[in-house]
Structures are given as C-alpha cells and as structure tokens.
Amino acid sequence: MKNKLLEIQNLRKNYHTQNGEIYAIDNISFNIENQEFVCIIGSSGCGKSTLLNILAELEEKSSGNIIKKENLKIGYMLQDDALFPWLTILDNALLGLVIENKKNKENIEYVISLLEKYGLKDFLNKYPSELSGGMRQRVALIRTLAIKPDILLLDEPFSALDYVSRLKVSEDVSKILKSEKKTALMITHDIAEAISLADRIIVLSKRPAKIKNIYKINIDGNSPLERRKSKLFSTYYDKLWKELDNDI
Amino acid sequence: MISNEQKKYLKSIKVKKFIIISIQLFIVFIFFALWEYLANKNIINTFVFSKPSKILDTIINLAINNNLFTHIFTTLYEVIIAFTLGIFLGLIVAIILYQFPIIAKIVDPFLTMINSLPKVALGPLIIIIAGANTKSIIIMALLINLIVSIITIYNGFINIDETKIKLMKSFKATKKQILIKLVIPSSYKTIISSLKLNISMSLIGVIMGEFLVSKAGIGYLIIYGTQVFNLSLVMTGILILVIISFILYKLVTFIENKLIKKF
Numbered sequence A: 001m002k003n004k005l006l007e008i009q010n011l012r013k014n015y016h017t018q019n020g021e022i023y024a025i026d027n028i029s030f031n032i033e034n035q036e037f038v039c040i041i042g043s044s045g046c047g048k049s050t051l052l053n054i055l056a057e058l059e060e061k062s063s064g065n066i067i068k069k070e071n072l073k074i075g076y077m078l079q080d081d082a083l084f085p086w087l088t089i090l091d092n093a094l095l096g097l098v099i100e101n102k103k104n105k106e107n108i109e110y111v112i113s114l115l116e117k118y119g120l121k122d123f124l125n126k127y128p129s130e131l132s133g134g135m136r137q138r139v140a141l142i143r144t145l146a147i148k149p150d151i152l153l154l155d156e157p158f159s160a161l162d163y164v165s166r167l168k169v170s171e172d173v174s175k176i177l178k179s180e181k182k183t184a185l186m187i188t189h190d191i192a193e194a195i196s197l198a199d200r201i202i203v204l205s206k207r208p209a210k211i212k213n214i215y216k217i218n219i220d221g222n223s224p225l226e227r228r229k230s231k232l233f234s235t236y237y238d239k240l241w242k243e244l245d246n247d248i
Numbered sequence B: 001m002i003s004n005e006q007k008k009y010l011k012s013i014k015v016k017k018f019i020i021i022s023i024q025l026f027i028v029f030i031f032f033a034l035w036e037y038l039a040n041k042n043i044i045n046t047f048v049f050s051k052p053s054k055i056l057d058t059i060i061n062l063a064i065n066n067n068l069f070t071h072i073f074t075t076l077y078e079v080i081i082a083f084t085l086g087i088f089l090g091l092i093v094a095i096i097l098y099q100f101p102i103i104a105k106i107v108d109p110f111l112t113m114i115n116s117l118p119k120v121a122l123g124p125l126i127i128i129i130a131g132a133n134t135k136s137i138i139i140m141a142l143l144i145n146l147i148v149s150i151i152t153i154y155n156g157f158i159n160i161d162e163t164k165i166k167l168m169k170s171f172k173a174t175k176k177q178i179l180i181k182l183v184i185p186s187s188y189k190t191i192i193s194s195l196k197l198n199i200s201m202s203l204i205g206v207i208m209g210e211f212l213v214s215k216a217g218i219g220y221l222i223i224y225g226t227q228v229f230n231l232s233l234v235m236t237g238i239l240i241l242v243i244i245s246f247i248l249y250k251l252v253t254f255i256e257n258k259l260i261k262k263f
C-alpha cells in the first residue's frame, strides 16, 4: 500500500540580492510516496539545497504549493554532521528531542536502542572528537531519526567522507532507513550512489532548476553494494551520465 | 603501564621546565643584585631609581606603620569588582547585540568610537559625575574593560558555524534555544579567553582611576610618592603592581585551563 507523503506543485524560488535576482528553482512538481527512497541529482549550484531548505521550512518559497500529509514530520540531515563537540554522543543524538521538549524516558530508550543497534554502543558517553567520520555521520542520522520523522531530507550526507567510508555509510544508512521504514529524499552529486540507493532518481537541469527527467530504478538487490554489482547498474549509469553531461 | 621511553620523555620535560624556571629566577636575582651594586657604587642615581634594599625597607615600614595590606586589598577589591562587572555586563550586552542584529548594526560605529577613544580623557568628567570616590575608579576600569569584553564575546557569537544554526532551525528551535543550547556553549572558549584580557584591562583601569582620585591603593601610593618626592615609595608601588598583575594573570590562566579542560 503506497500513499503520498508529499506533493510538490509548480514550486518556484528566486533570491533577491543587491546584485540582482537569482532564479534558483523554476516550476518543479513531483510527489513522494511513503517508504520511497528518492534521489535528486543535478549540477553544482543548480538549486538542490534550496529545494530541500524550502521543504524543511528553513526558507520561504516564492510560489507554488507544497502539500504535506497531515502532521507530516520532517527530519533534515546535513552534509556536515554538525555534532556539538561539547555534548556526548548520546546528548548529541538527543538534541532534537531536547529542543522539542520530548526528552522522556521512552524516547531516550529509543535513541539508545538505535545507537546500540548501529554500532555505537561503546560510544554513548564519548565525545564526537573520538569518533571516525563514518561513525559521526551515523550519529547525525540517529539524531535525525530520534524525533521520529516520517520523511528524511538528506543533503549530500556522505560528501565529507572518503570513498570507502562512503560506501560503508551508505550501506548503513540504507539498512537503517529500510528497517525503520522511513521515506527519504536525498541529494547527491554521485550518480553511482544515487543508483545504488534510490527507488527513483530526479534529474534537475542547470540553474534555475527544472525537472529534466525522472528515472525509476528497478534493480534487484537489497543493499547498495549488491546493486552496484548488478548488470543493470552500468546501463542506468550511462543514461544518467549522458543526461548530466550536457550540463557540465 | 607506562613504557620506559614514555618515562624518559616525561622526565626530560620536567628537567627542561626546571632549567627554565631556574634561569628565570636567576635573571630576577641578577637584576636586583646589579641594581643594588650599581646604586651602592653611585653609578645610578638612587634618588631617582632607589635601590632594592631601600625598597625592602619601605615595604617593611609600610607594613608596620602604614597599612601596606590595606593598599593592596583596596586595589585588589576594585580590580575584582570591575572584572566581575565587566564580564557580566559584557556578556549581557553581547547577548543583546546578538539577539537583535539591528541594534548591533546601529551601535557598531559608536562601539568603535568609544573603543578607540583614550579613556583617561574621560577621567575628570567621571569624577565630576560620580564623585571623588571608589565609584569613579570602578567606572574608569569598566570603561576600559567593558568595550573590549563586549567586542570579543560578540565576535565569538557571530562566528558560530552556520550549519549548526541551520541544524537547530531544522529542529524548529526558538531563538532562545539557539542561544542557550548552541551560541553560548560554543563561544565558551572565547568567553573564557576574554577573562584574561579583561583582568589586565581592569588592572590598568583601576590604577588609572587611582591616579585621578583615591585615598588608598597601589595607584595612590605611586602618586603620593611622586608628590612628596619619595621615589622609593614609587618604586615600591610599581614593584608591588608587577607582582599583583603577575599573580592575577597566572590565576586567571589557571582558572581558564581548569574550565577549558572539560572539553
């Protein structure tokens, strides 16, 4: 059973600066279904982060409609893990709950169980500086999951990591999101990463961002690594590469 | 378990530290010995420069007859009041400026102006307004340390990582939550290191104030010594001041290290 979580209609955004107007997003419409993993790719500076910021209500749209399922809760994960160095891992993961005044026993236990489940059991009372980049990114994800969002917005969540950690963390994230039954909208620069994770890939044009194409990815294989080994993988890669190539 | 190499390494650090302190003490000793010697040989003018033995006499005399400790405590008391007020007011003003960027924009040129103004120039005015008493001295010191505190702390505030603010906003944090949960803790180090600046500024301000109005304090001793041409008293005042400022500085550094170690 699938149902719409988010419906975006004719979204536009322009920034006003002293040097003039910047058109960032031009007439974008798409939907996101429950438990779907959608990736957005597009050339640098085309307006991807702007789109996510608008969805997360960090910025105002200029026009268009965003129809959200009732009480839709949005979690946002940034490129930078933005962990607070003065808080322990557990306290970092609890940050969202503290802000929402929902730090109760039940929620703390939930966060601890997530941390334990995803390999951070021995680090609850450690500080972020003692963790590897991949672990920090996992804490950042759990911090986002802690507030029990219905949909996660991820803005290039792995780009600060080296290649091997990147593969590992995207493996982890995919596993975590699947087992917690979450919906995700992720931005990435990396075509291969998008194919290995997404159910659908939205390709954006150069700025101002329009939707160029939407690809449905049908590859067997449960994990990103398995998908990368599939024959279809390179077919998709070629298609997407050609699509983006014109923009670079 | 500590390996032998580690032990050796730790020991070599200790030895180095010991050598450095010994040399430092030696330099101080030579300085005073040379001063005494040259004074006794009449190579330097003892009327102007006094000499260590005379200074020691003056200190002993002061301690017995003239309330040396009252003077020291007066100055210390004023410094501590000015220091504490400076930190608290500085923090409060910096928070207001941060929470209301419009206010910050408006007062920016005034802050710069006051900051670059030599504050002694305001001394006479302060005395007329606040009276010839301790209040004037504290105000003088505050004028000097407050602006610096405000600017240092405020700069710490506005240099906070934007992505952390974005993160807070993505959780729908209020302005107050952002301030308490993010801005203040992440400026912790800046705030702590402004203490060091503040203590030196407070001392400067207090001595300046005591030069202008005072009935006690180290600044008073120095001014009084000058007026009665008792240069030994002046030298004594300066020497005590050097020691006080050294101790205060070390104390603040010590507290700073204690507070920062938590991270």
Ligand SMILES: Nc1ncnc2c1ncn2[C@@H]1O[C@H](COP(=O)(O)OP(=O)(O)OP(=O)(O)O)[C@@H](O)[C@H]1O
Pocket: A015, A016, A017, A022, A024, A042, A043, A044, A045, A046, A047, A048, A049, A050, A051, A207
């Ligand atoms: N606050 C702002 N004010 C003015 N212009 C902005 C602002 N934020 C973004 N822009 C402009 O909007 C355009 C899109 O920016 P955005 O950050 O969405 O791009 P992006 O696709 O995320 O790029 P990247 O791949 O480099 O992360 C850019 O040209 C950028 O300069």
Ligand SMILES: [Mg+2]
Pocket: A048, A049, A050, A155
């Ligand atoms: Mg971006």
